[in-house]
Amino acid sequence: MNGTADVSAIDATDVARRLGTSWVLRGITLRVAPGEVVGLLGANGTGKSTFLRIVATLVRPHAGSLRVCGHDVRTVPARAREAVGYLAHLPGLYDDLTVRENLHFAAAMLDRRRADAEAALVRVGLERAAEQRVRALSSGMQRRLAIARLVLRQPRVALLDEPYSNLDAAGIELMNSLVSEWTGDGVAALIVLHELAPAVGVLDRTVTIVDGRLAPNVHDHQRHAGAMLRVTG
Amino acid sequence: MMSNTTFVIAAFTVTWIALLGYLVHVRRVERRAREALDHATKAGSV
Amino acid sequence: MPWRDEWRRARAIAWKDLTAERRSKAVFNSVIALAITILVLFGFALGPDAQALRDAAPGVIWLAALFAGVLAFNRSYQTEIEGGALDQLVLYPGGRRAIFAGKLMGNFVLVASTLAIVVALGVILFQVDLPAQWLALVAILFFGCVGLVTLGTLYAAMASRSRVREVLLPLLLFPMLVPVLIAAIQATKSLLGGDLMHDAGAWARLLAAYDVIFVAASFLAFDFVIEV
């Protein structure tokens, strides 16, 4: 992928989106550099998930412009889509297929080898549950499988919608170690968060949506300071 | 023969009812649209 | 070579749909139940007289397939939407036509197997004696099924994501399928009657032309339908 340093991972200018006649997002301007981890905060219903879905090219902006890894989502959405990995609130899995089958399906769709899928399974600690139907898994385990799909996809931009919800301590640790690993390779991450605590170790900065726009934010942690914060946080 | 003429009259009447009826429909849509436009521009400028 | 990737993805989607369906049987059971119910109800409606039943058999078989098909098409997208799987499916790189091709193949196997069961049952219930050229009958059933599934899968991609999916899909689909219905029913009728007037061939050609036109048009339209 084009890892050139200057092309920002997410370059949004005045992105707006309506729901009927009222504006959910009035004008989001945000720039996320490769390797940067940004937390997206905001009360319920302020459009955090909507913005994430816009960056994921699932939803079109009604106004403003947005480039993902240098690709304009309006003119070349397909190219932008190739760079993106989206961990949604809903797991997006097939209940009647087993864990392994779900991941092999993802591998087929992503043109990856089955060995990569097995490695991803091990990475998220689901190798023992590989033959279980997804229907039988707890929501935490289902989220790990969705994370495995993200590992398989190796996105340039990771869009995580409340990834820590229904994850146990080990799951949170797994998520954070993955994010650190990705950002090391220049992968940018935009994480929608309800509460700061679990992500504080990986966040570079946070932004908050207020009244459809981004309010400048006071918690600007630096990652190395984050380690210290975790002790006290 | 009388009945044939009634059908011819019926045909022309139905045609005019349909054409004028659609015209009334369009004018109603137009009025609703203009009211919405005035309302919106008034709200915008206030 | 992108074409081969698209084909692999389409096959993966079809495999996924059919495996999930084979295990849960959620859609298949309800579709078969609906089709059989329709057959039986038409039996009552058209009266016990054997000749009346025999004349109506082709029509009833295809109507049962049509209504059962509508149920199957909506359900095939619904399960994806509820689990958030459709979002993930749409986000995979590559063309969206692989999704349509995969869904098409999955739905075809489902509706074709339903049609096979409905035909078998219809032949028994409606005391129909199978014609000599039963192979031509299979060809007609195949072409008719392709038409039904192609437009059903395309329009369900819209209807299943709208508020009134149970109403919108039949309203969109049935008028468009008039040529398939007429051709398939007439061809089946003439074949069951021994194809004396040799018009089954003409109907088969009309069906084949319809399929070619609308498979191509649906593939082109799908990009606009699945997007946004």
Add this chain to the structure above:
Amino acid sequence: MSTGAIAEPISATRTRGWTIFGWFAFAFLIASQAIAIAISPPDRDMGDLQKIMYVHVPSAWMTMLAPLTVLVFSLKYLWSRREQDDLVAASAAEVAATFAGLTLALGMIWARPTWGIWWTWDARLTSMLVLFLILAGYLAVRAVVDDRDQRAQWSAAVGILGAINVPIVYMSVRWWRTLHQIQSSPSTVAPAYVIGLRLNAFAFLFVMIYFIRRRYDAALTLRAAEHASESAALKGGAA
């Protein structure tokens, strides 16, 4: 994404121009009908029934022409992504449905004295009914979908496939009918009627163009209202 210019409301001068055209169209229609009735020869057996053709046939022709407009502007929309093209297609579809309904009613008024029954599965009448249902499907899609771009794209797809299907439906229905009885088309049009028919066909054409234009202008105004209220809400929010 329709990045095209937002459709502005129509200027006053253009409306006056079209209103004049509207008056002309309806005047022309009255004149054409009067002339047609005057010059058509007194009929020996059919009484005056042939005169129903002066409205039935032009209405049927318009019902064929309007979906063609839907096809052309739907294709144009998918190509240009300009909202105006989508709005013209939608207006043409609504007018087409109206003419289809009129043609069906006139077909039944024609069938009653001619064959003694209100409805006959006659090839043209049946195809018209199927076309009416296809148009109803198109209008239903537009009514059900709220997002402007999604509505435009979905109705374009439905419009294009629907229009492609019109000739196929007619062919299949005609084959289906000729299997069962000889084609029951009205007797070939006597030359005296041809002039009347052609005049009325143009009259209907002008009326249809006027209807599509008026409905399109109303849609433009509605779109401008939406645009105004949306940008007001956008600005309002910031205050």
